[in-house]
Amino acid sequence: MPELPEVETVRAGLEQAWVGRSIEQVILRRTDLRFPFPERMAETLTGQTVLAVRRRAKYLLVDLSEGQVFLSHLGMSGRYTLVTPAEVTRLNPSGDGVERSVFGELTGFDGRHDHMEFRFDDGSASVYTDPRRFGIADLFERAEEPVQSLLEHLGPEPFAGWNSTIAAERIGAKRSAIKITLLDQRFVVGVGNIYACEALHRSGISPTTPSNTLVRKNGKPTKKLERLVEEVKAVLEAAIAVGGSTLNDFAAVDGTLGYFGHHFQVYDREDGPCLKEGCNGTIERIVQSNRSTFLCPRCQK
DNA sequence: CAAAGTTCCTGCGAGC
């Protein structure tokens, strides 16, 4: 369930594990995830040292010593498991083309969904597991990053100067529901289904509100939009602070499960009581663009 | 049946 906070948690974990290490071997157990892997991806990665692990939106970007960037997106169900040198020695992984990895006891699913393995010069390994295979792996030259097709149309990062004025400009005359706009990565990046619901609840705004009604005729943001922008940042910040949330098929990069999920105010709480102070409403589930939205009709107008 | 994400397709209205 990787939204921005979860991806940020993974980024921090991979940074710890990978930076300064050189990649000794890459084992690919299939030729694609959501898209085909780039030509010679394993060969290109092999022998390079990891310089940095960055994040843009929900994408992980790994800077390599020969000038390329390895891009990894977790999709819905992707995760990385870090394997210590001792465990690598004990389990003794087999090579490319073998359908399952030997790390199943660490990654689940008997190793059937361990699609990529990275082995490092200190004897450690990292395994990418993704049952639904909505994830992405790609490789490009660092100089090409600004025009990389997956990245070039992304909107602002929430914590890099994004504010209600910018938000109002981006909404313009868009009439679609504000929940849908929050999920649009051209509006702001990193917000997914859970935090969109949570931010709207915290703001007291109905998810079905037409986006353009949050912008004044003169193009300036309304008070409601100002509040929403603040609450988006606040809810993402809170989730980052506890190491990202988790649902049933996401594990933090070090195998530690997050626990912010227990603190959701509306997400997945249909028919539960609204937890807002003084509100006695009941949480409802509606469907927008084929996706569930949770809201309290009493305190979200 | 539903699921954390993203892309692509179709249909429609506006404008040239």
Added chain:
DNA sequence: TGCTCGCAGGAACTTT
């Protein structure tokens, strides 16, 4: 009228 563009809504991918 015919074409293009952008927006809006929906389906699709896959496995548990």
